[in-house]
Amino acid sequence: MIESVNSCLTCKNLVDSLKCSKHDLSVEINNVCRDHSIKKAFSKLSDCASCSSYKKSDCPNPGHSAPGMLCFSWSSY
Numbered sequence: 001m002i003e004s005v006n007s008c009l010t011c012k013n014l015v016d017s018l019k020c021s022k023h024d025l026s027v028e029i030n031n032v033c034r035d036h037s038i039k040k041a042f043s044k045l046s047d048c049a050s051c052s053s054y055k056k057s058d059c060p061n062p063g064h065s066a067p068g069m070l071c072f073s074w075s076s077y
Contacts, residue, residue, distance in 0.1 A: 005032075006032045006036045006038065007029060007030055007031065007032050008020065008027040008028070008029065008031045008032060008033075008036075009029055010036075010038050010039055011032075011036050011037055011038065011039065012037045012038070012039045013035070013037060014027070014072055015072055015073070016060075016071075016072050016073070017072075018072075020033075022035055023035070039074070039075070039076070046070055046074055047067055047068050047069060047070050047074075048065040048066055048067060048068070048069045048070065048071075048074075049067040049068075050074075050076075051065075051073075051074045051075060051076075052075045052076060053073065053075060059073075060073045061073070
């Protein structure tokens with residue numbers, strides 16, 4: 001059986017360069033803490049096209065965003 005697990009990769013506090021915005025620390029992909037807060041609707045199907053910032057002024061990567069791409073700033077609608 002395949003199960004989902006908590007890790008920093010699924011946390012809403014993760015920002016660019018694998019940095020935790022809540023603890024101001026660099027993290028590894030297999031780290032997790034008690035303050036983990038899962039990104040709602042984040043899945044293997046998430047990409048720029050499903051991001052609330054796609055093609056908007058608040059997109060942090062406007063020159064690189066495209067369907068099929070994903071960055072650490074992805075957010076749901």
